[in-house]
Amino acid sequence: MDEADRARLLSGSHHDPHALLGAHPGPDGVTFRALRPFAHKVSVVVDGCHTPLHSEGDGLFSAVLPLDTVPEYTLLVSYDDAEYEVHDPYRFLPALGEFDLHLIGEGRHEELWRALGTEPMVHQGVTGTRFTVWAPNAQGVRVAGDFTYWDGTAFPMRSLGSSGVWELFLPGIGEGRRYKFEITTRYGARFLKSDPMARCTEVPPATASVVTASHHEWSDGEWMTHRADRPAHEAPFSVYEVHLPSWRPGLTYRELAEQLPAYVKDLGFTHVELMPVAEHPFGGSWGYQVTGYYAPTARLGTPDDFKHLVDRLHQAGIGVIMDWVPAHFPRDDWALARFDGYPLYEPGDTRRAEHPDWGTFEFDLGRREVRNFLVANAVYWCEEFHIDGLRVDAVASMLYLDYSREPGQWTPNEHGGREDLDAVRFLQEMNATLYRRVPGVVTIAEESTDWGGVTSPTDRGGLGFGLKWNMGWMHDSLGYMSKDPVHRRYHHNEMTFSMVYAYSENYVLPISHDEVVHGKQALVSKMPGDWWQQRANHRAYLGFMWAHPGKQLLFMGQEFAQGAEWSEGHGPDWWLLDPAYGAEADHRGVRDLVRDLNSVYREAPALWERDSDPGGFRWVVVDAAEDNVFAFLRFAADGAPLLAVSNFSPVVRHDYGLRVPEGFPAWEEVLNTDAARYGGSGALGPGPVRVGADGSCVRLTVPPLATVWLRPV
Template identity: 75%
Template sequence: MPDADRERLLAGAHHDPHALLGAHPVRGGVAVRVLRPYARAVTVLAEAQGLRAELHAEGGGFFAGVLPLLEVPAYELLVRYGEEPGTDELRVPDPYRFLPALGDLDLHLLAEGRHEQLWHALGARVLTHAGVAGTRFAVWAPNARGVRVAGDFNCWDGTAFPMRSLGSSGVWELFVPGVAEGALYKYEITTRDGTRSLRADPMARRTECPPATASVVERSRYEWRDAEWLAARADRTPHTEPMSVYELHLASWRHGLGYRELAEQLPAYVRDLGFTHVELMPPAEHPFGGSWGYQVTGFYAPTARLGTPDDFRALVDALHRAGIGVLMDWVPAHFPKDEWALARFDGEPLYEHADPRRAEHPDWGTLQFDFGRREVRNFLVANAVYWCEEFHIDGLRVDAVASMLYLDYSREDGQWSPNAYGGREDLDAVAFLQEMNATLYRRCPGVVTLAEESTAWDGVTRPTDRGGLGFGFKWNMGWMHDSLEYVAKDPVHRKYHHGEMTFSMVYAWSENYVLPVSHDEVVHGKRALVSKMPGDWWQRRANHRAYLGFMWAHPGKQLLFMGQEFAQGAEWSEAHGPDWWLLDPAYGAEADHRGVRDLVRDLNTVYARTPALWERDTDPGGFRWIDADAAEDNVFSFLRFDAAGRPLVAVSNFSPVVRHAYRVGVPAEVPGWREALNTDALAYGGGDVRNAGTLTPERVPSHGHDVSLALDLPPLATVWLRPERPGGL
């Protein structure tokens, strides 16, 4: 072997080790060369030919010889590490006798950036190749001089396992016989300047439990039982159906539970409260638990903190079989700088942008993806598909969309460069989001995407074929900020902020909205929802209940973070999770916390049975103010209508006084009304100011209606009224 090739192989810097290692026809037979550091002897075994030949040691771990054969046989290696023959021997097929286990179509799609099931092509995949069981490793590292596989199957020394470059694709590949599921591995990458680093697999479908960082060879054996759910999902139209979302952090919802234990407890809890969906804070692998999953290093792997990928599948399956949809937070905006992960993966900017002004995220100390690079875009689009196809996820809530859309996001003048048209919009990010949404909706019927987008970007939920970003829903951050500002005011000052509660209806139909009271609003000194409220403890709980009643009646879908469903007073912390002890009857919590939880259950129950509250969420005809201007009274009243025109009246009194005989105009065609829900009910911890029995409209014109009701409005409460119908709701 030429000295240059020998040195490059030993340095892990050779692009074509298969040309030098393995078996090759030569004059006089078949030449076999093996690289096995620390081995005492290597013997070639070709049983079909009855051949057993010990190779000559060439130093440096190389062994070679010429076999008296006419063609390359199917052979194995007997590698001896012990001093005496027959001691510490390993019998394996030679990895360097196999053709690539990655097809031309895969490489073509990779080159185009259009491989929608990228996880089938890259990463570690257990398979049988040329009749031999093993694992094919494939990684994209176009700037590397060489790549080797190191793992627990070779004592973390990759010297004997250099990968071959598959040309201009930038992919390196190696089939390693005998490596099975559960094996730990990393890629040892030699950069252009000759330095080496061990890197976790960007496409790893399973990882070690942090703080360990190795990738794990994974093979799913899970048998799904949610076919009925998926079939029904494909026919659903989420915009015209009820959607009430319970957001949670899996690791702290109930500390100590893994995916399998969560599968036994979470579906029953969520179903009992009547939520239609859960939203999981990012389940993908992340090194620092305090990031709550928003600094992802393993984009294709559920966090190992709670179990295996199949364990995670079992959780999703259990939720589906309980009739609960599963949304998850997805984080394509940025990634951390850990030296074993994606940052400068092959020694140069690869997943991040080459321009430092576009690579560094100024707020979070992370790196932003290069959305203009087709392979990076492919990595992310396929990742969205992966979670929905492999784990049956029903929707992705895309984190930090605004930080992706604007080149000047959190940057001062001189820290950013405009796009080709001189604007501040990141056109690459726009194209990526459009491709992601279009691909996901095409491949996964019934799946929905939701954008956390905090600006007035036009067309977030407009279809891509009409120039929009293509999301199904957008978080209504404006409504959230304004409404929380309002309810945090003392009632005596609320009349000066009345518009903060009505302004949302100015733009309510510009997008398809979700109303979020998420984890972000109950951490970092923002206080829990009930603790934001003014007044004494009774008034705080009353405000809390009234606000939830207003929220559930407002156009848009609802999202509530765990702990807020029972008025937890403390901020959320991933270190201890919700204060479940508040619900213990021994604590006397029936009226305080259990009552609020009972209200949330009833809100969801009445909501699900009342099409007026969700059927026309995106239709301006589904909403009408009764009185938007009762600022002096701190009262908001409006009508919701279903597709058949059946109404529901919602009245919220955000003053701490009872308003007797408060006149509210109602449609004349409804002969009688009845309370459908009252947040001041005694069972919820209220004072039980009610409007009992049938409420008959009086022929007193009010608010543009010919008839009206004289209601007793409870203090700090929301009341829903429905047309009276035999048989109840």
């Protein structure tokens, strides 16, 4: 062997080890060469005959056999403690096709997980695993794992042309084996990296990737068949946000599957939203600093275990939304950061690469392979795990070049503006691809600015999301509710301003985890007054929220008025629902209200059918600041009305006149947050409310700190 080739091979910097190792015909016969560090002896086995290879030192063994062609053969490798007959990885052709490489080069491989990473397979009649990784700046890449004692010397990978992809088929390696890629940079530095495309990982803080294959058989056919029957913005859509590791601490995916679907179904939510499930090294990040974009966190089980949870939720009639984090990734040296020794997934300009708020790297969305990595990831979760929607985190931080940056810390775009045009193109591509491939999917933007067209179609220049979190409504309404009722008259517009822009996008009204941590207090604790008034405010606010145009999202624990902030360490305070605590009129009453809100909501098209149509809403009382009263009508597509009245003062409003549509002589209460069974005062009794002589006005008693819904009898 040429000395230069030998040195490069042994140092892990050779681009084509298959040209040196394996079997190669020549004028004197077939040369066999194997690289087996720590082996005492290696023999070639052909038709049962063993021929020893000669040691060349440094774990290299070779011999020339007088053969005309390369035969079928195996290697017999002897170590101190055992002898193994194995297939030679260097006798196999590439297990990745030219079309895959072409799509990867174009940045258009929409099923990238089928091409990169690991794939257990039968190749040329032999069972093993294909290893592939994109590392275009590497001088060499090797596979290291628990099957090599984490030494990569024996298994250098080959570079597949100019694609930047490295490949190796390892016979006999199957599911459950742990591995990493050993990267050698252009300057000779060497380090281990976890697989960016790993579909399974070790349980953190361990960081190895794990070979896996799915064996889950889905049972959600009915759900998947009808998922696309109605678009999300025209359907009932109330979401229970969950942090899986702390919802019931200690439960696995499969144990959660026995409890979470039943709980959510009982409360009547249409969907759950799971805070990030993708693998992350630090639990305290709640999953928002992702290192394993293609792997569900191993803390709770295997990928198939997570599929089982999704399957059970679907069987219970509950959609599954997953938080997705394409805005940034952590700097851990074993993961994506400077993956092949150079900025690869992150921009080369450190000013652009480093996120100033979170100490993380941003993705280089101007690089087609990086966009492909993320777009395919969105498709992967929806197609492989039957996820019904992605809530995209921190969209605003992606859209603006100057996000959290001072002058001089950012460079304007080609037009001199602050918009990140690469991020815009990425989001458009992601949404367009996902909606084209996955019927019934919905994407939801967490976008906190006034960027126009977030939920407009991409062919009209919009970003293409299905829904957007209404951060303005959340901030304004919580600001209003935190005021003492005597001061709310001065903040009346904070509850009405949302209707100025309510139809500019398709909105979700979010009371998320972000609003109940870091000193912001739990929802009920934001409310003024004594404990009774806090709960009354809490209930009235939920009634107002469920009636307001837009979809609803409520974070776990808020459905029963947990008073303490959420902590990922112990999750919701379930003990508050224990009858021994006397919870019936307190926390259980609030949970009963949430159940009834969802029940009435789902059965009342007026509350969801025209969420994005201005004709589906009409103010009845908009300027009663002195009374702290708001009243409005919602209309279904067929014109059927529902009247919502909120009184955010602790004073009963007797004989309160409200103008209603003509033609409906009597109205009945369908929901009252002040009902005694919820812990209220029961100020408004049962029975219909009749319209006055003029045919268009009802007069009713409006309970204190309460929301009442009425509909025609």
